Amino acid sequence: MGERPGSDHRRLIKQALDDGTGPARSALAASWRRSMSLYGLDPEDRGRAESLTEQQLREARQAMEPMTLAAQGVLDRLFLAVGDTGCCVLLTNADGVPIERRGAAADDEMFQRWGLWPGAVWSEAVEGTNGIGTALAEHRPLTIHRDQHFHTRNTALSCTSHPIHDPMGRLAGLLDVSSCRADATEAMLGLIAAAVADAARAIEAQAFRQAFADARIVLAGDPMERNAAALLAVDRDDLVVGATRAARLTLSITDERIANQLAASEVLGGGGVEADLLEAERGAVRRALALNGGNVSAAARALGVSRATLHRKLHRLGLSGEPH
Template sequence: MGERTGNDHRDLIKQVLDDGAGPARSALAASWRRSMTLYGLDPESRGQVATLTETQLRAAREAMEPMTRAAQGVLDRLFLAVGDAGCCVLLCDAEGVPVERRGAATDDETFHRWGLWPGAVWSEAVEGTNGIGTALAEKRPVTIHRDQHFHARNTGLSCTSHPIHDPLGRLAGALDVSSCRADQTEAMLGLIAAAVADAARAIEAQAFRQAFAEARIVLAGDAAERNTAALLAVDRHDLVVGATRAARLALSITDERIAGQLAASEVLGGAGGIEADLLEAERGAVRRALARNGGNVSAAARALGVSRATLHRKLHRLGLAGAPH
């Protein structure tokens, strides 16, 4: 798609939105409608991208520090993969503000002029349809290519973004690769989208491992699904103490289930050898606690850090209820 004038771009958006069924059929049209009717934006706006103050940017960076620390190596590798194609890499917070960036020095002036820079505000409510803001608004990966952007002044950009979730499964921000080159092809955009998706999962996994450094990390799901970053953090009693968003979705894990001392074996029913290993490890831990406390269930429960009622449930589930204590 070519870059349009402001009037041409506004006419395109109006034509699509005048079709009452358009937003129902197209996610892009739905985003355009939000931009115009919900946020009250004008596609012909000539203003610059809104930017945080230095104090506000410093606060945003501090809030994102654990995720940024986990992302450093991944951002470097992603830029090595896409930098030669005239792209920059942005790690953004949940408000659509880039807090970390990778780019070639020769392109810095251009990207700074476009607002692809730390401290710029790319939320959909501020900038209308764009890769970062729309990925966050819709909580899914998106590519917004040139005149798919809402603002006419952004129609020279191609932006591919992927949401990133924190170790508790909450939306934390987005990873974006953007270009202002006119020669980006659909094939190249597809390759960039795959690279961004892999990098986003790697950042989530690294942040999760750092957050649960004392726990054993278990891969949930089949080997074919290993790139989904479906990870569980399991403590020495084989209780789930953490789960990535992918694991939560795949295994119906909630904060409430984790707080209720969820056994890893309860959610890894399809994991074959992993499930058997976890069951045996949990059975062994319970047997040792009982043996060390002379078969006293209350004392064994205290040693395991669980309630007496919870231990009784474990005894039944592990087939130990009838065994001599």
């Protein structure tokens, strides 16, 4: 898709918006309408991208530090996969500000000129329709390719983004791969989108494991679906203490359910890997009871749990012990 003069790009947007059913039929047209009507932006505004001050960028980095620490290795691997195609990799916060970046030194000047740089503001309210801001506004992965951008000055870019959620399931920012190569094909962008999605899930999973380092981490989704971000954190009493966004959506888990002492068995059921875990737990409880003559209090001490917790386990596992 070739680059168009600014007046042609304005006409393209105006034609889409003059069609009253456009925003209902097209997510892109809906974003263009927000850009023009809600945010009052001009497609032909050729000003430079807004940027945070150095102090503001430091504060933004500090606020996102746990996520960026979890992301370092994933960002490196993603750039190794896409860097040869003339792309840069960005990790942004929830305001659309790049916090971390990976790129080839030879391309730094060009990408900095485009505003694909730490501290730039890529929210939809500032830059109109774009891969970063619109993915955050619509809370979904997407690619904005060249003249799908709202601002004429951004129509040389192709941006593929995927939202990232923190260990509490809240939107934390997103992962973006951007290119300004004119020969970026739909097939290439599709491969990049798959790589970005995998990397985003890996960052979520790593951040979750770091946040719940003392808990047992259980895969909550179907292992065959490769959704490694659907994770639960389970404590020694088999209560759910944390759940990723993917797990929350899959199992209808909320903060309220977790706060009300949600048992892992209540949401995991008894199939697959969890069935094996429950059988192993049943064996451990049986051994503790046997070694302590069926004394529940003594068995609880041996297992390092309270007597009340062990009684809950006995009920859940279909076992019984003498009431001592």
